[in-house]
Amino acid sequence: MNLHEGAANLLEVRGLTKIFGSLKACDSIDLGIARGEIHALLGENGAGKSTLVKMLFGSLEPHSGEILWNGQPVRITSPGIAKKLGIGMVFQHFSLFEALTAAENIALSLNDGAPISTIAAKARALSYSYGLPLDPDALVGDLSVGERQRIEIIRCLLQTPDLIILDEPTSVLTPQEADKLFETLERLRSEGKSILYISHRLEEVKRMCDRATVLRHGKVVGHCNPREETASSLARMMVGSEVRAVERPPAEGMDKAESLLEIVNLNRKPATPFSIPLRNINLSVRAGEVVGIAGVAGNGQGEFFEAVSGEVLQQDKASVRIRGRQVGGLDITGRRLLGAAFVPEExxxxxxxxxxxxxxxxxxxxxxxxxxxxxxxxxxxxxxxxxxxxxxxxxxxxxxxxxxxxxxxxxxxxxxxxxxxxxxxxxxPSVMVVNQPTWGVDAGAAAHIRQALIELARNGSAVLVISQDLDELFEISDSIAVMHNGELSARIPIAEATYEKIGLLMGGAEPGHAATAHDAEPAEVA
Amino acid sequence: MMRIELVKRPQRSALFSMLSPFIAFALTLIAGAIMFAMLGVNPAKALYAYFISPLTEVWQLHELAIKAAPLIMIAVGLSVCFRANIWNIGAEGQFTIGAIAGSLLPVLYPDLQGAYLLPLMLLMGMIGGAAYASVPALLKARFNTNEILTSLMLVYVSQLFLDWVVRGPWRDPMGYNFPQTVQFSSAARLPELLDSGRANLGFIFSIVAAVLVWLMMSRMLKGFEVRVLGSSPRAGRFAGFSIRRMAFFAFMLSGALAGLAGISEVSGAIGRLQPVISPGYGFAAIIVAFLGRLNPLGIIAAGLVLGLTYLGGEAAQSSLGVSDKLARVFQGMLLFFVLGCDTLIHYRIRFVGRKAPAPEMVPAQEGAH
Incomplete structure (x- = not known):
């Protein structure tokens, strides 16, 4: 529960500080990770989590403080040294070559001259033994985001690390894929490996982690046992104050409301070899409502946004309609002049x-x-x-x-x-289309943005929100559709939507099956 | 083995950004002094002859204005291109075609005398330059060709075309077979400004062009469009601006200004078409544009400096007996040092030994490149 367990710890960090210019990104951080535990590192964006793990992995050098590995002080000056010590890392943003196979990508990072076939065989064996089946000969470009993450994990495990650092691993996964990952992590724990798990998703931290260290503004604000905390008490530690809950007043009379944004049989060919074609997308957003589009990153959301915003024009002029006008051939300025507004992801x-x-x-x-x-x-x-x-x-x-x-x-x-x-x-605007409205935004600001979107809708606008954050969509949407592989499911009214249903659709289940899937208990909305 | 790396600086120094052209000029003088010493000429005397003596008499200042006018006019147009991240290297060709197009009337109809003649010539020069510049823009928009190559190659086409025109169809029949057209009538000549020297209206045009383009770039929506598309094309597309249309706009604006410079030069300082009408103004203007920080007002000063290198080259040739190619050498050094200074403002140099650890990562500025 605290740091005085001393020598038993695999990794011990004392007073670690990193300064960028006038900003103390990490301010004398203390942290201890025991053998065989899953340790959560919690904090908002900009709290210093990434800076801390970069120092542990040797890609940043601390200004002061010390790192003890198995009780011995060490200087980790490069990722190579970190790997030699037995620290492995799975990054949030993958570093894989899309035009190479999984095995080739792994070989590149191992750099030990072993033949690809040997590496492929090892990777295959390891992946099955951990329940993360992987085809080493598949081209990375053809794989889903979840499968790509498996490559990163397998690549990390092949170096037999004692400590594995995972940076926001579930942010790109469907709930079901995330469950698979949790099983793997529990298995690794049972083998005595330690895991440093970085996340801002409180539910999964509560469910899986043995201990948690919470950072705020570069400082440790507390160590705790997440199982003994509630999601809101953890949130309070992270944010430092109570986060105002978003209020979503019921939308009334929506059946009669006018459709302000309509997408009718929208198709789009892939612009590059690795982009997603859009297939026959239909959607209408009425005045007064917020419609959410869920989906794992890279399933065509970016392509869809470009087509709706008019950054890319459509052959079929009728495929996008704003306030009843066919705007497929109208550029983004023309669509704005009709009352539409757009917020892109980047x-x-x-x-x-x-x-x-x-x-x-x-x-x-x-x-x-x-x-x-x-x-x-x-x-x-x-x-x-x-x-x-x-x-x-x-x-x-x-x-x-x-x-x-x-x-x-x-x-x-x-x-x-x-x-x-x-x-x-x-x-x-009378039509607002937002892609990832609160990606990387701290909790207070995110609540502010979400509330503003709901208010905009309740004042008579049509709001379409594309997001990977399911919690967010459940918080603000009146109904949710799911995008998978360039196709969009039917809208599911929020009253009938559950995490499991949406998750199945995100994983590519047929729209028809989702309705019959047995109801899981509705997940708690943080 | 040592490796040299350029590491991006987290912050650019505003002070050095401003000083950089002056530092570059000082370095050019130092390097020039070394060069003169190696040529066996007294450096102090040589630099005086090169950079000071051409400014000591009033008629020489007129010559400076004549040299600076086309440089400024072309560079102002190029600054718009470069700010839009469009690389027009072919101003020399647009200058040449502008000169030919503007000469149509005085060469083919030498008897025209009206007050309309000169404005018409200038307009035709601008249209000629713009039309010629639209070729690389069209190729870029249609076939995604590299405009650096196409605009540069069109320079040689235009020069050979001029050569053919003055030796063939437009050769002065009374000109003893010299490859040149008839002398323009006085109605077709740009008027001189003062009695004290040869400087003509072209210099005024260049100042007006610089001020107007400065106004456009700093105060007008069009200038905003240029800056957005040049610095972040994707944000420009989100704003509803079109990169293709911008390519046409920037190329045709700079082409029109280069064409205006061309016809001004021919109807002003030269008075007729001949095989060579420019000592490389179109290329030197690239240096002027960068030396002036791509700011039209800075370009006026930079144009005067570059003009001086031409004059100094001529003066040094006669007084010191060194090659007139020295002017090119000085221009080259100036560009080299300007780009060098700018690079060092954005990056610092790191010497990396063999066994050095992985480079320290600059704190990620979320998406900033």
Missing amino acids: RLGHGAAPRMKLSENLLLSRHATDGKAFVGTAGMIDGKAIYSAAQRIIEVMDVRKSAPDPEAASLSGGNLQKFIVGRELDRK
């Missing part, structure tokens, strides 16, 4: 130009819709008008920043997202 470089000021980024999506207010005669930009509009959004959305009108890149991800969402809400 903030820097897509939703915002990194090196431009916030006021200029306001102009980015609103130069046409608010042409009168922001652009004067002869195309002259009204600097004062965009500045004061940007300040208004900053205030409404509580964007924290270091200068009155800073460059977009200087904001934290969460604050920039608040600005980008606020930029669109400020227009009071």
Whole structure:
């Protein structure tokens, strides 16, 4: 429960500090991981989790503090040394070559000159023994995200580490795939291996982890036994204050409401060899409701967003309709002029130009819709008008920043997202399409954004939210559809939706089967 | 074995960003002094002859304005291209075609005299340059060709075309077989500004162009579009801007300005078409654009500096007896040092030994490149 177990610990961290410029990313962190335990590292985005594990894995060097491995002080100056000690890591963002096979990818990282066939055989044996079946000869490009993660895990296990670090492993998995992963982790624990499990999903931490260390603003705010805590007490430790619950007033009279956004038989050929074709997608979003699209990353959500926003035009003009108008051939500006607003997944470089000021980024999506207010005669930009509009959004959305009108890149991800969402809400759009509204956003800001989306809908707009975060979708949606492999399931009203149902659809079960799947108890909404 | 790595700096120094052209110029002078010493010429005397003496008399300042005018005009157009991340290397060709198109009237109808003649010539020069610049833009939009190669190759096409025109169909019948057209009538000549020297209206055009483009880039929606598409094309697409349309806009704007520079040069300083009408203005303007930090107002200053290297080259040739190719050497060194300074502002150098550990990772700035 605390750090005084001393020598029994496999890994012991004392006073570890890392400073970036004026920011203490990690501020004298203490942490102990015993043999054969699953230890959770909890914290919001920006709390210092990634910095800490990068120091443990040798990709960052600490400014001060010490690391003890089996009681011996060690300096981990490179990932190679970390591997030699017996520390393995599975990253959140995979580092795999899509054009190579699984075995070839593994061989590249092992770098010991063993023939590919030997590695393939070993990988296959290991993968079956851990219940993570893997075809070593499959091209990575053809594999699902969950299967790709298996490659990373197997690659890590082949080096027989004593400590395995997993960075947000379930963020890309369906609930069923996640269950499989948990079985594997429990098996590894029973073999005496230690696991450092980084997550912000409280339910799975409660379910699986023996101990937890909670970070906030680079400091350890507590060690606890997650099984003895509630999800809300853990959340309070992470955030430091009570997170306001999102309220979703019932949507009334929706059956009669007008459909503001309609997708009719939308098809799209893959633009690149590794992108997903869209197949016959149908969906309609009525005034006053929030519709969520769930799905594991990389199942066509990005392609779908581009088609709906008009960044990519459709051959079939009738396949996208905004407020009754066929807009398949209309570009994003034309669709905005009809009252639609869009928030893409990537903030820097897509939703915002990194090196431009916030006021200029306001102009980015609103130069046409608010042409009168922001652009004067002869195309002259009204600097004062965009500045004061940007300040208004900053205030409404509580964007924290270091200068009155800073460059977009200087904001934290969460604050920039608040600005980008606020930029669109400020227009009071009649149709709002958001891809991953709170990805990487801290809990307080996420609640703010979610509440704003619900309010927008209840005031008569149609809101479509694409998200990988099921908790989020259950929190804000009136109904949920699931995207899998470029196809979209029918909408499931929120009252009938369960995690299991949605999870099965995310894993690719036929839409018809999902309805007959036996009802699991509705999972708790955090 | 040692390896040299460039490591991105987390922050760029605003001060050095501003100082960089001056540092580059100072380094060029130092390197130039070394070069003169190796040529056996007294460096102090040589640098004086090269950079100071061409500025000591009023008529020489007029010559400087003549040299700087086309450099500024072309560079201002190129700055728009480069800001949009579109690489027009063919301004020399657009300059040449502009000069030919603008010369159509005075060569084919030498008797035209009206006040409309000169404006018409200038307009035709701009149209010629823009049309010629639209070729690489079209190839890029249709076939995704690399505009660096196509625009550059079109330079040679235009130069050979000019050569053919002045030796063939447009050769002055009374010109003793010299490869040149008839002398333009006075109505077709750009008026000179003052009695004290040869500087003509072209210099005023270049200043006006610089101010207008500066206004566009800093205050107008079009300039915003250029900057967004140049710095983050995906955000530009999200804003509803089109990269293809921008390629046409940037190429045709810079082509029109290069064409205007071409016809201004021919109807101003030269007075007729001949096989060679430019000492490489279109290429030197690339240096001017970068030396001026891609800022039209900075480009005015940079154009004057580059103009000086041409004058200095001519002066040094006569007073020191060194090759006039020195002007090119100085221009090359200037570009080299400007780019070098800019690189060091964005990156720092690291010497990595064989056994060094893996490079330290810069704190991830979420998505920033």
